[in-house]
Amino acid sequence: MxxxxxxxxxxxxxxxxxxxxxxxxxxxxxxxxxxxxxxxxxxxxxxxxxxxxxxEPTPEPVEPRLHAVPSPVESEPVAGAGEMPSASEEGASPQVTASVDPGIVARTAQAEKVPAAASQDARPVRSWPVLLLALPAFVAVWSGWVGLGTLTGFGVVHPLPGIADGFTINSAITLPIGVETYAAFALRVWLSGQVPVAARTFAKWSALAALVLGALGQVAYHLLEAAGVTQAPWQITTVVACLPVAVLGMGAALAHLVHAGPRPTRTASRFRQLRTRLFKNGEK
Missing domain, CATH: 1.10.10 (Arc Repressor Mutant, subunit A)
Incomplete structure (x- = not known):
């Protein structure tokens, strides 16, 4: 004691x-x-x-950094041919001194101050500039898709015959609404980080595909318009005619993947049932 x-x-x-x-x-x-x-x-x-x-907890000491300092060479007379070096000369080793690097303390203090300063200066990023970017893009994309739809057979139709014969709509507007809206929706799902992995993967590749198709549609329309073509070739007409169906399928699949969580496989569920039965039999 x-x-x-x-x-x-x-x-x-x-x-x-x-x-x-x-x-x-x-x-x-x-x-x-x-x-x-x-x-x-x-x-x-x-x-x-x-x-x-x-x-109170005792502070942990800062680990010192070791620096090797060679021992000074003293002037001694040269030993003769028959003389052997002494044991002290053979076992001589460089002196080791411990010193604390002041840079470690400075960097540690600076690293502790940076997160606090960053949290004080952090401000939310405003999203209203996206509206200014979307307005001219909307005008250009809308006119391009409607013009391409007109060249590929889309036009004015009567969607409610016998019910409202005077009601008409231009079916070409289905192209910009479907393709561009799905591209924006898939981008939102992909970058949100709040959906299952399967939904995020599908959203990623389908969003990129929708953006590429939108760009190709704009290029095709401007090339045909610049060449004075009044009717698009059948290859372009075939692709454009399939876009509404493709957008519907991708949108339905993505919505299903977003709301469907990870499900256990049939083998895993059977193994879980077998384990539950064995546990109950062991208690009996």
Whole structure:
């Protein structure tokens, strides 16, 4: 056990803390306040201060970096041919000194300050500039798809014959609404990071495919318009005619993948049922 501090004068708390820490090490736990008061014959305030100091974690020392410093070469007379080097000369080794690199402390302090400063200066990114970018793109994409649809057979139709004969609609508007809307929706699903992996993978590749198809549609329309063509070739007409059906299929599949979570396989479910039965039989 630790030897109590005996003195005629009151012993400062700073001198009692090392002795009390040694006592805590011997006991394997923090001593009580009454034990410290009785052991060192001090008052309750000093005992409480010592307990608070013992409860605080001791700071970990910074690991020093070692630098090899060669020992200075002293001028000695050259040994003769018959002389052998002494044991002290053979076992001589460079002196090793420990020094703390001040750059470590500076970098540590700077790394602790950076997150706090970044959180204070961080501001949400405004999305309203996207509207300014979307307006001219909407005009160009809309006119291009409607023009291409006109060249490939899309036009004015009566969607409600016998019900509203006077109601007409240009079927060419289905191209920009379908293709571009799906591309934006698939991009949102892909970049959200809040959907299953299968839905995110499908959204990624289908969004890229929709953007490529949209770009090719714009290129085809402007080339045909510049060449003065009034009717698109059958190859372009075939691809454009299939776009509404393709967009419907991709949209339905993506919506299903987004709302369908990961399901266990049939083998896994059977194994789980078998394990449950064995567990119940073991309890019986």
């Amino acid at each position: 630790s030897t109590p501090v005996r003195s005629t004068y009151p012993v400062p708390v700073e001198d009692l803390i090392p002795v009390a820490r040694k006592l805590a090490t011997e006991l394997g736990t923090l001593p009580s306040r009454n034990r410290i008061m009785k052991e060192y014959r001090i008052g309750a305030d000093k005992a409480r201060s010592i307990l608070d100091a013992l409860a």
